[in-house]
Amino acid sequence: MNILLVKPYNISDHIQPPLGLGYLATAVRKNHKVQLLDCIKMGIKQGDFTSYLDRDNYDAVGFQCYTYDLPVLKPLLEMCKKRGMLTLVGGPHPSAVPEETMAYFGKDLDYCFQGEAETGLPMLLDSIEWKKESDKRGIPGLVWREKGRVIVNEKDYVDKLDDLGTPAWDLIRPQEYPEAQHGAFFKNFPIAPIVVTRGCPYACTFCAGNLISGRKCRKRSPKAVVEEIKTLYDKYGIREIHVIDDNFTLDKNFAKEVLKLIKESNLEISWAVPNGIRMESLDDELLRLMKQTGLYLVSLGIESGSDRILELMKKKTTTSFIEKTIRRIRSFGIDVAGFFIIGFPGETLSDIEKTIKFSLRLDxxxxxxxxYLPFPGTESYESIKREEGLDKVNWDKFLFFGASYSPKGIDATFLRALQKKAFLKFYLRPVIFWRNIIQIKSFRHFKFLCKRFFNWILKK
Structure with a gap:
């Protein structure tokens, strides 16, 4: 079969290679023809999508689907069905609410997958091409219809991640992506993201990560990780690596093995951890190795300056521990960025003010x-669904900027104003302002930062 894998367009200013689709392409291309289309990178909106559909005789089209993609995907799936193409979606949203996903798209969606699909998608395509319809019940993670009823097959996770190979970098072409892919700044270019682990054993109530990859943390072999970095360096000219999984340092001995191999390779690269890492596993030896191998930035999911809210989030940390950890990281000359959530269910104005003040105090x-975004399938989402009703969630504005939900007693418009206030108070401090200004690499980078400033601060 001939399949097109699509990352749909949205107004995100994070333009980074679609690793999930890249891994699927590697799995599918063993028996089928596959192409990737990143609509965000190429600026392909709804009106332009038909011309790409008609460029090849595609049998099937698969879409990556986050919750905020729902209204965008609806007309795209309709276009595909009008051409007689098989339609599929996968990703966080169908993994969280598979039956609702099938109902939302109706007759325009043939199948969706929950969880990881590197095993199931090739099996589905094989069964359709070889007309073995009875095989569907044995396809892990497949969500399908039988006699009008939606059937959700059990998920399955690949334990040995090395068996999945690496993303189809030849189809992704990482060297063609813009400089500031994830976050607003970078040290070297071109940049490529990699995944070292999958799965998360933690139970943060707002996080949907485990819905796709499960609770068990599975690791690639250190050798496989470094071989991929070497390939990216030699074949695609990559000079900066972003480790985008959340648990690279969960097993600090594993992380040290990877870093020692990177050090031995003598690759002149910089690297960052833009999605965050767990703070509990960081010791001096690990931080020293991270710095020696080119790490310049660590992002931390701090989330709140209120210990009460951290407990509600089940973060299993305290503001005191966060402060100590940041001081420790900074002592090795590594910059730290922080992620914060405001408007969490049960949060008060006092809690939000604590978070803003806490962020200003940290280095x-x-x-x-x-x-706060109520991602479907998370514990906090289910709580809102049960106690407050989903009319509180504005799905049409389900974006990282703006406020699609606000807790009781706080108006959504006021919450958005507090978000803007936090950004301005943080970045307009002279020391922080100039520390960031001197890191601007080019006029194109400057224009990107202006766009991000507009989205986060000026946009209503």
């Missing part, structure tokens, strides 16, 4: 203040 080079 951070950058801070991101997100309004």
């Amino acid at each position: 951070l080079i950058r801070a991101n203040y997100f309004t």
Whole structure:
């Protein structure tokens, strides 16, 4: 079969290679023809999508689907069905609410996958091409219809991540992506993201990560990780690596093995951890190795300056421990960025003010203040669904900027104003302002920062 894998367009200013689709392409291309289309990178909106559909005789089109992609995907799936193409979606949203996903798209969606699909998608395509329809019940993670009823197959996780190979970098072409892919700054270019682990054993109530990759943390072999970095360096000219999984340092001995191999390789690269890492596993030896191998930035999911809210989030940390950890990281000359959530269920104005003051007290080079998003399938989402009703969630504005939810007693418009206030108070301090200004690499980088400033601060 001939399949097109699509990352749909949205107004995000994070333009980074679609690793998930890259891994799927590697799995599928063993028996089928596959192409990737990143609509965000290429600026392909709804009106332009048909011309790409008609460029090849595609049998099937698969879409990555986050919750905020729902209204965008609806007309795209309709276009595909009008051409007689098989339609599929996968990703966080169908993993969280598979039956609701099938109902939302209706007749325009043939199948969706929950969880990881590197095993299931090739099996589905094989069964369709070889007309073995009875095989569907044995396809892990498949969500399908039988006689009008939605059937959700059990998920399955690959324990040995090395068996999945690496993303189809030849189809992704990482060297063609813009400089500031994840976050607003970088040290070297071109940049490529990599995944070292999958799965998370933690139970943060707002996080949907485990819905795709499960609770067990699975690791690639250190050798496989470093071989991929070497390939990216030699074949694609990559000079900066972003480790985008959350648990690279969960097993600090594993992380040290990877870093020692990177050090032995003598690759002249910089690297960062833009999605965050767990603070509990950081010791001096690990931080020293991280610095020696080119690490310049660590992002931390700090989330709140209120110990009460941290407990509600089940973060299993305290503001005191966070402060100590940041001081420790900074002592090795590594910059720290922080992620914060405001508007969490049960949060008060006092809690939000604590978070803003806490962020200003910490030795951070950058801070991101997100309004709480009720991701389907998370514990906090289920709580809202049960106690407050989903009419509180504005799905059409389900974006990282703006406020699609606000807790009781706090108006959504006021919450957005607090978010803007936090950004301005943090970045307009002279020391922070100039520390960031001197890191601007080019006029194009400057224009990107202006766009981000507009989205986060000026946009209503």
